[in-house]
Amino acid sequence: MAVKVYGKPQAVCPQRVMHCLVEKGVPFELVLVDIDAMEHKRPEYMEKHPFGQVPFIADGDFELFESRAIVRYFAAKYADRGPNLLGRTPEERAKVEQWLDVEAINYSPCAFAIVFNLFLLPIRGLPGNKGEAVAAIEKLDKILEPYEKQLARTKYLAGDEFTLADLTHIPVTRYVVEHCGLAYILDDKPHAKAWWEDVSSRPAWKKVMSFVASGASFYAP
Known part of the structure; x- marks a missing residue:
């Protein structure tokens, strides 16, 4: 099952997450959240991201928000793929x-x-x-x-x-x-x-x- 990345692709923080996933060779689905239309402030989205920002990810049943936490997570989960993004020691x-x-x-x-x-x-x-x-x-x-x-x-x-x-x-x-x-x-x-x-x-x-x-x-x- 592909990772789902919720956000606007032109936005800085979703790009940070997408870049990490591409470096690691992990497939993903981008689920558009139109921040210009304030979709990130709708109650149903804020149930997932309580601060109403992008991105938010769903990796199977695991959900996470904040782009730097997300890239740390994927860099650790896929440490054996692609470049070592976290350091070895x-x-x-x-x-x-x-x-x-x-x-x-x-x-x-x-x-x-x-x-x-x-x-x-x-x-x-x-x-x-x-x-x-x-x-x-x-x-x-x-x-x-x-x-x-x-x-x-x-x-x-x-x-x-x-x-x-x-x-x-x-x-x-x-x-x-x-x-x-x-x-x-x-x-x-x-x-x-x-x-x-x-x-x-x-x-x-x-x-x-x-x-x-x-x-x-x-x-x-």
Whole structure:
């Protein structure tokens, strides 16, 4: 039975989950939740996700919400498939968890403020807050300085292998770089720029982008 992923395919957090599943070679069905129509706030959906967000997954009888918890779950469940996304030792796992926390607490809130004001609101015909966007860009530039230092030492954030530490950054960074015109933010950070070119070129990520563009509802490896 295929995993069911509930959400909008263009949204950052469902893309994070889909990417993990593709890396692991796990088939899934995308069940559309139209967040533009506020379907994620309907009572029947909030019975599954009490905070009314996407995604939510059903893996047989097991249900789970929150994208980072979901990718941790699948990375552990399918540890013997595809790339090792969690680390092989307690020390490696701790490094992965460290950068997952950095992404969740520092990086993504700042990146989302940029995407919200420079992309999401404008495509809905609404004005973004340019001052808020500029402040977030300046903050993200500072946040990326420790990334540059780390990536000067290791190929990926948690070491020399691609892990969830890298994977969780990809969807929102794509929106910042490709849809908000901010590719230049990496120009003075050669190691971070090389990292981004690497992770955004992964075959699994390209399959996710192709799946989203196709409008398909079922993915099979």
